Structures are given as structure tokens and as C-alpha cells.
Amino acid sequence: MNKLFKSFFIGLFLMITSLTGQAQTDSTLLKEINSLKETVNDYRHRFDVLEKQIDDLMWFRRLEDIAHIDKVRLTSTPRWKPKDPDDRFAANKLQFYTYVFIPKEIDINKKYPLIVLPHSGIHANFSTYYAHIVRELIVQGYVVVSAEYRGSTGYGKATYENIDYGGRENDDVLESRNYMIENYSFVDASRVGVIGWSHGGMIALMQILQHGDKYQCAFAGVPVSDLENRLASHDESYSAYFTATHHVGETIDENPEEYARRSPTHYAKNLNKPLLIYTNTNDNDVYVEEVELMIETLKKHGKKFEYKIFQDASGGHGFDRIDSKEATDIRYNVHKFLERYLTPPKPFKSAAEMRVAAYGF
Template sequence: MAGLLFLLLASALNAQENIKDEIMEGVDGHFYNLRHRLDVLEKKIDDVLWFKRVGDVAHIDKVFLAGAPPAHADRATTLAGVNPVKFWSYVFIPKGMDPSNKYPLIVLPHGGVHGDFNTYYTHIIRELMAQQYIVVAPEYRGSTGYGRLTYELIDYGGLENADVNISREYMIENYSMVDENRVGIVGWSHGGMIALMNIFEHPGEYACAFAGVPVSDLVARMGYKRPAYEDFFSAGYHIGAMVHENIDEYRRRSPVYHADKLATPLLIHTNTNDEDVHVLEVQNLINALKAEDKKFEYRVFEDIPGGHSFDRMDHAEGRKIRYGIYKFLEQYLDPPVRFRNLGEMERAAYRFN
């Protein structure tokens, strides 16, 4: 009898644990979905801020584009799973331009794993508008601020690169003032990686590229980042495997393994105190390009304040470094307005010098 009572008690306790697990799973799912709803709200607020912060110098728009089907379309059981991925791209056009003329285009992919293009780039956009560059900034698959579905479509180092190039194609096909022969691509961090992959995959489509602190080697990166970082990549809706389980897939997505494809003028920046993309990771890319006897420019900065964000910062050193980036770009893109000195750039961005 005692044995029977013990079994009944154990069964009841086990059932309670199962119910508890189900409740916690439901709570976790609720908060996961809520987080995405809050991200959508934050994105809508930031979109309003764009008009406040650069509306005096730019015509601002967002266009809705279609890319390739999801990376895992072969697993899909519905039309939504095989249809082209839909995504937004920001468009900034300088005020005062003559639409009968031709203007250079800057493709500006944002950084971050699940990042987004936001008013963090305000001063950079103001600086580009002053030079009369047209800018397209793609919110490629996996970007934050568009809900859970877009977030989980992430394809880091994969089809996101195609989304960015589709944005370039869209601008050329739909804006008659864009000069298809004067297109540059500029990005930092993950955006720098996308810039590299685009010039490797489409060498004839871009006149030049700037890659700031670019993610360069996912294999090495997984070795020095925290486990939570690798979780972004091993998620079932993404690569679905850790680096040691599918090293070839991680290599395929890493610029360092495509160095032989460089055929576009390129400038690379890195910083020795970068806390996100370690200087050694970028140095590996630089060494790989040198081993392929490629012509390119690079600078390894020493302990510039800001670490990973050093040349996007608003301090004096950051401004001077950005001025140098624009001097590199203008060699190949011939913008209608060139900064004659640092003071002109500062007045464009901050209205002072």
C-alpha cells in the first residue's frame, strides 16, 4: 500500500513539474513576442526622428522591396515560406539637387547582428547630403524593428548580401538621377562585412568600397566571442549548427576566405582597442588580401577613443578620420560637392566648425 501511495505522489509531482514547464514556456514566448512588438514601436519613433534631424537637408523615404526567398525555403510548407522576402530600404536624396543631372550613390548597410539603420547615423547622413550623394540604406532580412518574422529571416553573410545589392539595383532602375557608374558601398562592423561581400560577389557594380572595423572571419570570431553570440548563428532558423559542426558554412560567409576576389578600390579601417571586432580579425583579412597581391588601402589606428565605434564618434579624432574616408570616396565617385577642409564637413554635420 505504501508503495502505491509513493507512486501516486511521484506521478502527481511529475505532472506539476510538467505544468510548470508549460507555463514557463508560455511566459517566455509571450515576452519574446512582446520584445519584437516593442522593437517595432521603437523603430516607428526613430523613423519620425529622421525627419527632425536631417529633414532640412534631405528628402527622406522608405521603399518596400523584394529579395530572394528565405534561406530555408526548401523546408517550407506554405507559400509564405517560398515567396521572395520583403524588406524596407531608406532613401535619402539631397535637397537642392537638379534631377536632370546624374549623382553618385552610396549604399549604406547597417551593422549589428539583428541591427537596424537608425538615427545613430545622423551626422554621417548629413555629411553625405552635403556632398550631394544619394544614399540607400537597406534594412536587409534579419533587421530589428519589423517584427519576429523579419528577425528570424536572418541570413548573416548569406542572402542579406543579395538584399543590399537589390537595393542598389532598385535605385539605378527607379531614380533617373543615379549614375550607375558612380556607386560606392560603405559600412561598419557587420555592414563592413556586407560591403566586402558585395564587392567580392559583384566586382563590376561598385566603383569603390569602405569597410570600417569589418567582421572578417566568423570561424575565428566564434572562438573569442561569448557563447550567447554563437547562439545567434546556431539557431534553428539561421545556420542551425555551431562552427565546429559546419565549419565550411561559416567560412563561406566570411570575407577572409574570399580575398582572391577583390577587384574594387577598397579602404579598410580597424582600431587596436576594438572591443567587438578584434583588431587581429581584421588583420587576418588584411594579410589575406596581401597574400593575394591585391591593391587596397588600410589603416590600423592605435587606441582611438570609442573602440569599435571610433570613426563614427563625434569627437575631434572621429571627425578627422571620417574626413579622410570622404577623401578616399571622392577619388572614385566624384561627388558634385567636395569638402575643401574639415571645417566644411563639421558645418554640414553639426552646423559649426
């Protein structure tokens, strides 16, 4: 009997030891998996940096015939909230890059209009996706500036996690505008426009609504306009951009005021400059209902502005940024809107002339 009990306890001990060892192995494996995930995530930012550097070469290649191109480093406001409360450098201004495009035929003794062109995307950057549009602007005699505002990709993890959607990213864009006026004598401070699509359209709205004294006009294409509407119509993956610990860190239900602060509809009553808004009924990203809410809010405040709701235009969200004839004809009308308020030295006389400027033929 003693031998039987002894064998039982020995077996029990070996089983417990085995299970404990297995638990330890599982725990170690879990730690290794989490470490690998973090490494992969860090490498993603490294790959983004490489992709950005390659695309920068393409910027010079694709516009070198008509523009002087530069990329400068500026500072803007600090993070809206410190990542670490004990960080003694939390009040330091953030650094960011800005693209500068100046027509080669410029006469430095004259004055030229400036276009501020923030890129689209929650986490994206000013890529050569916009090359044809920038060419259209340069040939007319516009100087162009585009900030790689906080949260942009291609500049590492820290810049990515500095995202401030609807917040101080707008400070970065405004600072790019101010830099051009302060440093280039041929830029006319009385002829500055801001244009953008999607998230860039949202920033264009924020610029004209929050800093109307700094701009003469704005164009907002398919603009993100109201976060309450947008979060209600998109899945949880979109909300995750905001609830991330490096960003807002709270849901819209937990802090609705913070989300309202980041929405252009919240500032509609401030409009005092010419504004053109475009939206598309088959937009599969910024749904037409969200832009219509912006339009109706402006009307509610008795604001004068222009808008057009396109019916199922080809291209969905990118309907007027692609390279089809339909898209470029629509862009031509955007240029004519800007022309009324910014008087570029060489405005287009036809959509065909615009296509030659952008595409060569």
C-alpha cells in the same frame, strides 16, 4: 495485523498520489513558464517595432532641412533554406524596407553619385545613430540608400528569424542599389560606392568582392571578416546566433564550408576595385587580429588596396562613428577617399566644413 497492513497501504497510496500530483503540478508549471518565455520573446519584437517607428520619426526630423526622405518596400531572393520543407511559398521573394535619402538641392536633370550604406549589428537596424554621417554625405551631394536587410530588428519576429548572416542579406543590399539606379534617373550608375562599419563593413566587403562590377569603391570600417577567427575569439553566445534552428543550425565544426562561404576572406581573391579598410587595436568587438587576417589575405592575393590600423583610438569599436573631433577628423579622410572615385558635386574643403554640415557649427 490486517489493520496495520491496511493502514500501510493506504498511506503508501496517499504518498504516491501526492507525488504524482506534485509531478503533474511541476509539469504544468514548466509548461506555463515556457509559454511565458515565448510570450516575453514575442513582446520583445513588438517593442522593437515600436522603437523603430519612433526612430523613423526622428529620421525625418533630423534630416528634413537638407533631404527628401522615403522608406520603400522591395523584394529580394527567398530564404536560403525554407523553415518548413512543406511550405509551398518557400520560393517567394522576401520583402524588406529600404531608406532613401535624396539631397533637397538636387537638379533632376543632372547625375549624382550613390552611397549604399548597410547598417551594423547582427540583429540591429538603420537607426539615427547614423544621422550625422548621412548628413555629411547629403551635403556633399550624394544620394544615400540603406537596406533593412533580413535579420534586422524592428520588423517583427519573422524578419528577425530570416537572418542570413554573410549570405542572402547581401542580396537585399544589392537590390537596394539596383532599385535606386532603376527608379531615379538622376542616380549615376557609374558612380556608386558602398560603405559600412562592423557587420555593415562586412557587407561592404562582400559587395565589392562579390559584385565588383556594380561598385566603383568601398570603405569597410572595423569589418567582420572571418567567421572561423571570430567564433574562436568570442564566447558561446555569439555562436548561438548561427546554431539557432532558424539560421545555419549547425556549428562551425559540423559544417566549416558553410561558415567559410559567409566570410569575406573567402572572396579576397576577387577584389578589383578601390578599397579602404580601417581597424583599431583596442576594438572590443571586431578584434584587430580578425581585420588583420583580412588585410593579410588580400596581400597574399596580390591585391592593391588601402588600410590603416589605428593605435588605441578613443571609442574602441566605434572610434570613427562617434562625435568627437578625433572621430570626425578620421571620417573626413574616409570622405576624401570616396571623393577620389565618386566625385560628389560639393566635396568638403576641410574637416571644419564637414563638421558644420553634420552638426550645424
